[in-house]
Amino acid sequence: MGWVTRRQLTSLFGALSLVLALAGLALGLPALNSALPADRPVASDRPYAVGGGVTVVPPPGSRIDVTETRPAEHSGTVLFRLGPVRYLITVRRFEGDLNAAADRLRQRITGTAGYQVTGTELAVATGSGLAGLQGGYTAPGRGGRYLVFVAAGRTIEVTVSGADLDLGRTLPAIDASTRTLRYDPVGPA
């Protein structure tokens, strides 16, 4: 040890403490986060407030993923999970028409490597009268459906994704849930 000075040892231990602190942040917090469950039960017999004045009745048997659910006054996101199927609703401020909103959503979907939009878009409507467009997309190992609605300066984007078999099993319940989407103004945007 004669050739290692005390200053060098202090420097080494100091730097290793630094690495440990960084690892605690970059690895420790995500590990702690992963150790805690993210899903919560959600009632499917009454509307759930997504945010921005939009509500939806969740599909029976779905659970809410709190890590991707952020309800706010003028916008919001909610992620329902039906087993391995993701049912995501996002409300954002938007200045434009339905076609522009659909175009934007399509671009974001195809912007992810391996994602392709399939088929043609269909006109859809919710029980409360919101008009929208619906289409499908594929990704490696999974398929999906997207819907988009525009209501008073907001866009409501719905994406459903999962393996084909799981989708086939859950889509009727998700379709029924989507038809319950409703927008009630919450004041100035």
Place this chain on the structure above:
Amino acid sequence: MTAEPRLRSERTAPVQPGADPGLGLVRLPAFWIVLALVGVGAVRMAMIAGRFAGPYPVATVTAAALFALLAVPFWFVVRELDFLEREPPALLALAFAWGGLVATTVSIPASAALDDLVAKLGSPHLAADWGGALAGPTVEEIAKTLGVVAIVLVARAQVNSVLDGVVYGAMVGLGFQIIEDIVYALSAVALAGRGDHVEPVITTFLLRGFVSGLWSHTLFGALAGAGIGYLVVRADRTWRIRLGVAMLAVLGAWASHVLWNSPLFRDGLGNGALALLAVLIFKGLPPLLLILVLVRAAHDREADYYAAQLATLADPELITEAELEVLKSGSRRATARWHARNQAGLRARAAVRRLQRAQARLAVELSRGTTDLDRWQHEVRRQRRVLAGLGHPEAIAPDGKGPWRRTASAVFTTALAIAVLWAAISTLGGG
């Protein structure tokens, strides 16, 4: 005249001069470990940039260019904070790199995880309202403060005053701010879903660069850095006090960041440009004023220390009594340069600036106990001869001249800043 130095010296920690680290730091394990961390951060951030550069090449180049330009004035202002004992550019670059590459790399997964934990342990509503205000500041302020600690580990001798801590902390914060802004700008492009367009980049630049640029990470980093500076240099205090002050400073940076990110007054003052300006000032001004007062006090303490070093020379060719007083104050230094220009032209102004720098460098070498001062004294005498040749031998700031100009300059700068803020807010739709 006698009371002033005593009052100033009471305000903050003393200066502890240290030797120039030179190449000796390459023998320290901390140097290589910190360098490795910066390398890992660089690879990680390059991967993130690569993901955006593929689909959005024009937006990526625009964002990088705009925010790099924004960094330039910030860099010079931060560097000039410590006029008397300038920090080595390599260490400033290391601090910047830590903020931009290491702190960001760590903060991206850690902030997301903490935000999720707020939602899991609290509720999605709590996370939506306060997640950004709690998670970001908690992780980011720690990661940035570790950057100042890294500088201390690499070059302890270079952190010899509270002001040095402020400078390195601000530089870490600046690096973080610039890289984070670029990532935000490119995320906005991806979110817009309109392909490779630069409008979201411009909007992000106005919002995060101009509207919130002044009271962002650079400021928070400076506050935390002051605490680390105090911890390092205040050897005359107990560890408990030094640690307490350092933690208080980091807590102050965290609290300022939380206030800035918080939903408080988000809609409370209305939607107009004036309301938004009021919110910005309410949330950003307190930490800005706090750090200004702190910098002023630390600068005064350092100036007193180095002026005392120069006074021991008792050689008017190196520094006169009047120049000693000038050297202690940033505004008086500026007034002396302005006075030189009025008296003897632009060359005299430049010569005064070089003289002041040479005098400051001589003071630093004196404080380090350098035995052979010929090189530094020669440079001061050389600049003195230049000034004498221009008919302006002494770099003085005449009494009564200059303050009105500084006041006018401050008023003009403030008005310009408000005008730029107003224009940015109006462009973003606040008006």
